[in-house]
Amino acid sequence: MEAVITIDVLRRAGADVAVASVEPGAATVAASWGVKLAADALLADLADDEFDLISLPGGMPGSSTFRDCKVLENMVKKHVEKGKLYAAICAAPAMALGTWGLLNGLKATCYPSFMDKLPSEVHAVESRVQIDGKCVTSRGPGTAMEYSVILVEQLYGKEKATEVAGPMVMRPQHGAEFSMKELNSTSWNVGEMPNILVPIANGTEEMEATMIIDILRRAKANVVVASLEDKLEIVASRKVKMIADVLLDDALKEQYDLILLPGGLGGAEAYAKSDKLMDLIKKQAEANRLYGAICASPAIALEPHGLLKGKKGTSYPAMWNKLADQSECNNRVVVDGNLITSQGPGTSMEFSLAVVEKLFGRERALELAKAMVFV
DSSP: OHHHHHHHHHHHTTOOOOOEEOSTTOSEEEOTTSOEEEOSEEHHHHTTOOOSEEEEOOOTTHHHHHHTOHHHHHHHHHHHHTTOEEEEETTHIIIIIITTTTTTTSEEOOOGGGGGGSOTTSEEOOOSEEEETTEEEEOSGGGHHHHHHHHHHHHHOHHHHHHHHGGGTOOSSTTOOOOOEEESOOOOOOOSSOEEEEEEOTTOOHHHHHHHHHHHHHTTOEEEEEESSSSSEEEOTTSOEEEOSEEHHHHTTSOOSEEEEOOOHHHHHHHHHOHHHHHHHHHHHHTTOEEEEETTHIIIIIGGGTTTTTOOOOOOGGGGGGOSOOTTTTSSEEEETTEEEEOSGGGHHHHHHHHHHHHHOHHHHHHHHHHTTOO
């Protein structure tokens, strides 16, 4: 989540972001919750390149892999010597920057359970995002969006940061409790390991897809990521390369407790055009099983196929006019019986946590929200 959110937000601002794999000779990485990403380059091939910002996402053992990578350590140290912007989130400030001595004398933060791993020369603070000179640090997946917008502000200024943040439908109050608007409440209890399908396609919004997959896997659901393309790798809306677990045809052999569609205009259009996927969701709805969508997908995929008929929902704000019933659109997350919908990238965590709450109860959702430093 931290990697994808940072890449996505910086690219929205117009930055030229190089996603580099620290794994020797492997451009493909498996992130901490099994999301597979293909990097743009190997780190070794970029060792002599100049950057305006180097940002390290967290996660373990990713952060300790960074710490032990000499090429990365040398790159970041040279970069810092030149007085350039550098940043890290979650475990990475303590494990990498701290170990390399690059936080000495600075105010810095990191993931709560890693605070005691910050060297004694660091002024440890509990801010959600901390800026000290050219160094930006932050706490976890739940602060990644704020962190990324602050990086945009550091690179481009306040105006650009506001321009990028607006369309993402970010939370008015970071760290606050989260809620959903629920109508026609029904039990979503489908057992301890729900089978969940998350389709992805070229143009899918990578932040939304990653947050949904990652958070539901943290909750111990069995999440199947299926590609609508003719290969497993898709190129998402901000050009992050995601690798699915299976192709859609193989995914169709299973039955799912819940089907969730991430947004992104290109992705939503691909879902809407896929007869196989739409038939699957129609059968899901007819059997009164669970389904949902976020951002462009409620308006572009569900509505035209009659999948919001007689239901209240929401979507990306610029697409509310495509919904037949707009009475609940203002809500960030809407649950109507067996359907859940939400607004956009900035509501993805709330959307995913609402799914967790419906499947496993409020306590599990709150536990996860706290573990992610979302609340």
